[in-house]
Amino acid sequence: MTNRLQHFSYGGELIRFERLTRPKAGKLLIKVHPDCRVEVMAPPQTPDEEVLAAVKKRARWIYEQLRDFRQQLEHVTPRRYVSGESHLYLGKQYLLKVIVAPSSVQGVKLLRGKLEVSVRQPGSETVKAQLTQWYRTRARELFAKRLDAMLEQALWVVDRPPLRLLNMQTQWGSCSPNGRITLNPHLVKAPRECIDYVILHELCHLAEHNHSERFWRLLGQVMPTWEKTKQLLDGMAHRLLTS
Template sequence: MINEFIQFGSKQIDFQLTYSDRKSLGITITPEMEVLVKAPTDTPLDKVKEKVKKRAPWIIKQLSFFLSFHPKTPERKYVGGETHLYLGRQYRLEVTIGNQNEVKYKGRFIEIITKDKINTKSLLKQWYRDKAKIKFAEIAEPLIQRFKKYNVEPKGLFIQEMPTRWGSCTTKGKIILNPELIKAPKPCIEYVIIHELCHLIYHNHTQKFIDLQTKEMRDWEKWKMKLEALLA
């Protein structure tokens, strides 16, 4: 594997080049935002770069897709007075010592009652996870019903922490959502779910995939950018 790059306008596109016994050049963008190029063994490097440059607009578009699935929420402090997001709104933490462990939100506050303040972080993370499990299912259900017109249905909706992605769709049709997504507004969550539902039909980010996503959520780009900005 060789590390190479091309310059496309003001952008530099880095890619990993592998030569193999194949007839044509192939380009793959991974969820980790790696650009993988596989070329026939006898292809000159300048020809490879020429073809990569021709696909540059498409590559940049795919990288942009995956960028929105990279959680970038800065580490917050788990102390009274610190603000934390829930469904796109800022809530201020209230931490009090009590005889039980409990988390609830009231007004613009998330109240954490704990026997020991050292548990504040784990209690809040579990609260987010519990809320995500309920809310994601509520938000996903009408979208899943809508996609039945395409004769597809996910095998299930699962919650799993993912360091570099907001959601994923497995080859077996399971949709996995990052619990951190519960911090974003509802339309952002809808965007991620619709994105993954589209993968039940088109596995790659082809033009048909983009067309379908646009058909099902015309303003998806707005919420994609909102997601990037809110949790950046």
Template sequence: MSSPDQLELLFDVQPNGAPASAPQLGGATGASPLQPTPPKPLYPDAPPPSGPAGEPLLTLSPNASSRVPTPCPDPLPPGARWREVPTEQQPIGFVLLRSRRRSIGFVVTDDGLRVTAPNWVTLAQVDDAVREKSRWILAKLREWHARKQQLAMAHTRWLPGGELPYLGKRIVIGVSGDSRQAYLSGNAEAPQDGDTLWLALPSSADQGRIRDSAQAWLQQRAGAWFGARLAHFLQISGLKISRWRLSSAATRWGSCTSDGNIMLNWRLIHFAPAIIDYVIAHELAHLREMNHSQDFWREVGQILPGFEDAKNILRRHDPASLPQF
């Protein structure tokens, strides 16, 4: 990150260096972050997808949480400590450093959030400052996470040990000649960074075979995930569609026709569940409003309240920026 996002919280200071009052927060505020969504139930009557290539689809229970990761860097900077503060949106973890400065400074660096506070400011005051500016902090952390994700997507290598984005996490490519089909070492419904996608290939497989095998697995997961989420949103909205299918479009994430046919780009499976939900809600809203008017966006908000952050994150990406197959 070439220019870290910063926010400074100023204090009035008495001659002896002690604070004259509790910290007064100032600085810019950001848009409200997407609120975390609890896991939603699935419904077995989802219209089946028509592709790709008739591959069998799996059943899973997606977790639609939109919490932004705030991992503890390893190692911590000299003299720093790791601290987590609960907020209305989610817990926020940060690196806390002490200094002789007169203000609390917030900086979002390549390692996440760093808070630098005067030596005489109490931990309770630091925590209060983090909570007071939690919306600004989470907005900046989401931007940071999206930039890291986009950069990671651009560096996918089709080799054992290469990494691949899946449902907002980074999974590792592996080959296992003793298995009959590809599988994820962790929970495919709730992947974690570092899980391994074991492909049913020999160790001598070239990059083309690894790429094609990974593509088949990702498309299979996309069909299952999107079908489950479509079923959920169709039930809560009362809308009906004719059919849906996966697409490999190079310029759009989804489409909806006036006769109720929906297409969803399978590469959305790279993104976190909240992003996928936004695209699905966007296309379903077109069933009532075949435009992008205020009425259309009002319809999107009725299907998926708080969609704005997911929309803004997706705008930084285009299908061409994702791993190419």
């Protein structure tokens, strides 16, 4: 079963949700994520009409969850890229230290619990550009290593799939019909187990192209703790995408 987008109205608002197939038979499960995505997991045999009716019964709760998350997003302090800010890398917090030296080589170093950014002239955009490039370089190197490690578990994959990086607002990864895996460079700020989860998730799509029951069963075989890890990643989503 492929994913399907559905919607309903509540409080004068059109609320969209994505229906996913629940890996195990059971009750319908509704999740509202910090980035305001709404997912509904249901057994494959459940008719869409029944799913929609169940979602409407929880409409008020969904609406309130979305309202609370949106309020949190509104009060996030914008990044200034100055010394003393805290930035994430592999799930850990690092203090930012900006060094302005006109004759220095611009770049970023991870040193003694700090992210040291050297720039020739002051300015938040200059610091941001250096930090963004550093994250991207680290992501490219680390994702390639973790992909090789995860391929040892993904026995159904014959050839190493091509890998690319792409900034995405609502996805950590994707798998194209021709087998190319795309990962969000912001993912490098998450704990290593979250990176492994996303990579394994996409490798499972090489065998099962949609979120069918077989897909979730396969993911559960290679990563029994995937649900806990996904919950951790979902809870960090906004911080990772804005830090």
